[in-house]
Amino acid sequence: MGLIAACLCLTMIFSGCVTRSQPDPSGTPTQNPGTGSQFVSPGIVDTIHLAGGDYGYPTPFQHYPRGPGSFKMNLIFDALVEKDDKGIVPWLAEKWDIGADGKEYTFYLRKNVKWQDREDFTADDVKFSIEYVTAHPPVSGADLSAIESVTVIDDHTIKMTLSQPIAPFIYQLYSFKIIPEHIWSDVSDPNTYSAPEAVIGTGPYKLAEYSKEHGTYKFVANENFWGPTPRVKNIEFVPVSDSLVSFQQNEIDFTGLSPDTIDMFKSDPGVYVFQQPAIWGYELSFNENKNSILKDKAVRQAFAYAIDRDELVEKVGRGAGKPGSMGILPQDHIWYNENIPQYEHDANKAKQVLADAGWKDSDGDGIMDKNGKKLSFTLILASGEARIGELVKERLKEAGIDVTIQAVESKSRDTKLKQGDFEIAINGYGGWGGDADYLRTKFCGTNFGMQGASHGRPLIGYQNDEVDKLALEQLKETDTEKRKQIIYKLQEVLAEDVPSVPLYYTASYEAYRPTVYDGWMNMFDHHEVTHSKLSYLDRTEIAWV
Template identity: 50%
Template sequence: MISKRYNIARHLLAVLVLVLSSIFLMCGCGAKQAGQAGAGKAKEQGQVDVIRLAGGDWGYPTPYAVYPRGPGGFKMCLIFDGLLERDEKGLIPWLAEKYEVKEGGKQYLFTVRNGVKWQDGKPLTAEDVKFTFDYATKNPMVWGALDKKDIQKVEIVGDRQVLITVTEPNAAMLYKLGMVRIIPKHIWEKVDNPKEFTAPEAVIGTGPYRLTEYSKEHGTYRFEAFDGFWGPKQRVKVIEFVPVSEEVLAFEKGEIDLAGITPDVLPRFQKDPQYKIVKSPAFWGYRLLFNMKDYPILQHKELRQAIAYAIDAQELIDKVARGAAVPGSAGILPPDHVMYNPGVKQYKPDLQKAGELLAKLGYDKLDENGIRQNQKGEKLSFNLLVSSGEVRLAEVLKEQLARAGIEIKVQSVDMKTRDARVRENKYELAITGHGGWGNDADYLRERFASYSKGGALMASAPGTPGYQNEELNALLDKQRLEFNDQKRKELIFKAQEILAEDVPEIPLYYTTGYNVYRPAKYDGWMFMFDHHSLTHSKLSYLERG
């Protein structure tokens, strides 16, 4: 990863000067095509010179070098487009002006938009799209990763048409294919180690913004509007991510133009007409993970249920999230999800019930410190892995579980180390927080489906090592083959009921929070239908009908 400060605009200046005339010619057709992309006929909307937002290093913004968390990926999406994009209601055509699902979900035919150019002036072709999917199946992207087993073949079947044949039908496949970032063949075909490719040309995309500055040390980014962008006109000319020590104070001083705030800070802005406050949907959350594979005691459903009964989600929200969250659902999907089942079993705080379940497992005695133990003297004591930013959450959780006689020893590491250890199953209990809870419900299959192979349990995702439920496997396999939305929803509802009973993990809470901004400065912000952040949508910075 690069460490020095880049001024990428200087590297590209010579190329851009050569193609400037062709780029300006593109602007006229771009507005017309924007309507076809689902943005509607553009209205006359004022342009803002610079929007500044709170910064932080999330990696070099390519599909391969960016850090695998939302803030980095969405910065990268300002540069790189997908075949489809997301607005408030769902998927919309983007680099693909239209698409067809064929052969019962086995094939996807995309018609590539005409007249799109890369930021170095070369035209986007169907060959670029085919190359991207071929390359990405061999070299999975950090963002929009595809499993090479998912794609059977990619063909160019017309002047601007690409036919993708998948190994098996999957109701979530259109979403996945649409989110893959398209990269230029003429640049990436020469790259053998994409994760190490951080040259200036690595950030040439077709998107509305070019990266002109990046500092890993300071966590700063500068994105400038690409004049040759094919789509909706940019309402914001420059987007800067700058370091701030305290986001709310920086907002009040005018150093940044939007800030996330907690309920206790709301009164400072609520009665002042110069501010606008927006509540975020609950698509970012924390979950408690169990490594059942390496710690067989955690395979007991009664133990996991007892832990769920010992947890007071509202206390966590009040003490840690300052009230800006909603309790986790035992069925995993959050209340704002389009397929949320409100009827699943939930675990309200009940220490008596927790104690009964633990006694049933033989842990019916307390030692001198109040820790439960069985007849053999074995204690209910677990190591809890968290990142340094989650220590307060872990400490409150530790207090709650202690009331049920369960000892927790908190192990705090930096976020990257915690993420790596979770991926490698090197933990006993762990807390992880992330977005994506509003994504297609197929993530339940990716997270919880498991299979037996040669007598050994093979979990499909590191979040639930050692968990297996054959009925759930069958339901999750069936839902991915169901293209009728209502029938699929019924299957997802049933899957949530099983998960709520089994408790393979515990969603602690989903954050909501609030954003405050000055509409007189800029008022184009929007949420994507499945995401929690106003600043992450590229449509937030573009003209809309």
Template identity: 35%
Template sequence: MTLLSGCVGQPAQKAVQSGPIDTYTIADPRGDWGFPSPWGHYQRGPGYLRMSFLYDTLIWKDEQGFTPALASHWSYDEGTKAYRFALRDDALWHDGQKVTAGDVLFTFEYMKKHPYPWVDLSEVEKVEAVDAQTVQITLKRHYAPFLENVAGALPILPRHIWAAIERPEEHAEKEVLIGSGPYRLVDYSKEHGTYLYQANDRYYGGKPKVAQIRFVKLNESMAAAALTKGEVDAAQIPGETAEQMRQVGMQVIRGPHFWNAKLMFNHQKAPFSDKAFRQALAYTIDRQELVAKSLRGQGAPASPGLIPPDSPWHEPQVTPYTADLEKARELLASLGYFLEQGSLVKECRELSLELLCSPDNGRDGEIIKEQLARIGIKVRVKSLEAKTVDAKVGAWDFDLAVSGHGGIGGDPQFFSRMITGQGFLSARYNDNSRLNALLNEQLSAMDEEKRKEQVREAQRIYAEDLPALSLYYPTDYWCHNGKVNLFYTQGGISVGIPLPLNKLAFVRP
């Protein structure tokens, strides 16, 4: 897979600092992503990332793909459907105790008892500690996403810390944050949205280059000034400021389109339960206009098949839903709707919908409201905190909602999760038996070309049924001062997080 990221512009930029760094400060507009334990962090990419600095997985990913982590090497036996991992002899927990196969065995057993939403262990048949430093994981079937979505995502826990904890979701004390990762947590403030990490000098991957990492809450509009003043070392910036930052010697990297804004439909109730109605809305919504107005051109209209062109799993031949008001009106007329004094009416009732959005995507909500008004649909935009929107979507307590998530550039297991999974980011759609079969079959297809055929057909069906509509892929720009070589991970961090904050960047000399 080709890594789709790059530098903006060509003038000389600051070279990566070769020596150790005392403190590296990263700005984040939201700030708080939860207590950084597996059960404490908010279940979105930035929350997982903050946890990942503390806990290592069996394997990890860098710019090129999979790389060893707690496991120095691994193998797969197709006959027994078993992976065998050889653990490093020099991996220690933060408290000095050795990481063993028993800890790995415990982690799988503990997380089956206390499910960790980020990782699905349902395909694991059994886990065995072959010896003190060897683990064998037998699967129920051939499972193509295992390395990325389990071995490369499941944080390994120390048995001597967690064995006595019966309710992990209730523990938010630093004392439980004993991991094997390159950093330890020094301070976390939910109120201020800040995190402070201290390097683990006994890290098996070598003493980290950066002694302390700080995450601070800072609005994106203020990031450029903070960078030039030296108040922060890295931040996401608006695309229109990228050239300006490059001209003052900053490094600017452009990310792949591995995040999408998405319009969620409550297809559990009328009128959204009718595919033709969802399609009519899709023909009404001008995604190119959304990119121009909401992103100021810094992005691309999304594929109705969800997976972006940046991904090798992308299917270009899906129903495009290019804005077409006449087509939208035809579909609505076939469902019994007609215009009366500028409003869309059916059975003497005016169609009025509520659209949920958060402050971060409020502009999207207003644009969609304007677009739907063009065919007579009245929309009330209701702005709520992001967590509240997520909760309402998860409870099916909504009509329409603007949401979004990353992960769409990694293994297509995430594609399955975003269609049939039960999380609030998923369409939670199981009404098409052929789509269900393809999503299930592709998970066990170890032949990549066969799997691509299945995933591409699934995208065509998904775009036709349209249980949710991807709106756009924003083009993200990160600016940094060159002290650390930030990079975008192939396929995204872990299960596909599209951020250039891989922990390996802060460890490498």
């Protein structure tokens, strides 16, 4: 539902304000494969329990880069804008103006906002935060490198001037969390700063407890929060060995489900089951810097033909998902281009593509080049992705491509990806529903001062002049429809060139008990309702004007 409505976001980005009727407080989930019973909101609840796990100290600089870490931090720290199920909405900035040249942004900040230690929030904090995170990049913050100057006009007005028009600039500001100048101005190393003051923000929740050893967190409602009333007084993340079992035993109030466990709740009127959009995905990445054979487009296309992505959906995702698109953007993305090469599974077609490029089929010994070198790769993956790796290996073998699997712990896999210590790798992550500018951060070889993603340049070694041209054109195009057409063309070029292979996008099932809490809501571009700050707030109090 939120994905379709996200079309509004791209209009909102340039309007500076949002007009909206009050959202449905029951949130995004709308379909129950079980009884379909309707529930009445219990209003404010005392405590909800969610599955724990250590994702780092929830400051912008010390949480772990995986999604659950950033969204725990997001409960404490606010940005100028926020996301609901329809798009980008005003938050610490109640409105903004954009200059005719697309480079000047004037933000009008909310008044009477307090930090959690009762100090006043002002425009000086915003300016300081920009300067501080530029000098000390946070774990997963916004790309602010295009900001040329920042001018504080008064306590509640600030102007940012960009070096060039940046179409998704407002969208990017969601990831820019404001920190208090009076605390951080004397902190020289934010990566080691773990004092209690490090988790003081303006957000709706305060950190009450954190145990790295046990992976537990307790967040308590901020009694002085400037915005909508928190509907949950306490959010506790507790250790569980099996989320589903813990949910059945009422130890936690929300759980993910596999398709084969949905039937367990069909006759339970107290459990609400729903399916998320398919915007969390697995990808097979190529590192052309590590193995120059991967610079051959025919080899990459052969991977796309050889891997049976529908099989991955059925056998790994148990039918809950969609096959990867070679245009990178998933089918549930608002700007997905359906008119791109689909690369239906065909081992013979993979062999033919290689043969046309000069590779030889050695009749049982695999594909070799003219010098007799075998087409062989080492595949890095996390141990939890072993089944994906096995199926990928089997299908590639049918096409004459030999793969050796190296399974490691997930954090080790992430480190290898970051350092470029791999030939090919499987990685799963969210964000596939985000602004399409991520195609630039992943694949553009000319960043013009814009940062690339950790799983993209420069480690991937990929270079395509047309991709660079289109990626930079869409970045500067402030006309939404024109930008969309550029993104469509960019998907076509990427689908032809296959810089990576999206394997499949998951469409997970999740369950909760509405009699405990029913306020869950998707962000328009994200797959997990528990990650949404607005999920925990009384959205009937929100009226964007």
